[in-house]
Amino acid sequence: MSVLDTVKARGAARLANRLLAELRQMFGFALVREIVAADPTTGIEKKHVGAQEEERERVLSEAEIRALSARLADANLLKSTQHAVWVMLATLTRIGELTRARRADIDLAART
Structure with a gap:
């Protein structure tokens, strides 16, 4: 404790x-x-311990999204990791959902 x-x-x-x-x-x-x-x-x-956590809404500002591009480039991450960040941001998916996704789950024609 x-x-x-x-x-x-x-x-x-x-x-x-x-x-x-x-x-x-x-x-x-x-x-x-x-x-x-x-x-x-x-x-x-x-x-x-830490008490009940409150849910909160977090919205990135346009400036934060623009800054993200430069910060990702400077973060020394794999390109695949950088792409995953953009996919999560664009689709509002969680990391667990994204890592379990397979090509068959994506329909580019239907944009789903």
């Missing part, structure tokens, strides 16, 4: 929630592999 409380004290409630999820996964793996005898995250809920 002290690790999670430290993150929350910085005002990073969302990060504290994500950290809890990652710790749960790590300790779950460690339990299965018999590295630890118990999961210390058992019983800890989001409300104990």
Whole structure:
């Protein structure tokens, strides 16, 4: 809890929630592999850590979209990663949806 409380004290409630999820996964793996005898995250809920997350709407301004082009070029990313960012932005898809998409899922003629 002290690790999670430290993150929350910085005002990073969302990060504290994500950290809890990652710790749960790590300790779950460690339990299965018999590295630890118990999961210390058992019983800890989001409300104990970072609190309930509020949904928010985020809209990029035209200036931010224009700046994205230069920032992507400077980010030293693979071209395929840069293309994926543009496809996600253009189609409003999440990264998980995009990475599971196959060529058969795309109909260029119908633009779907």
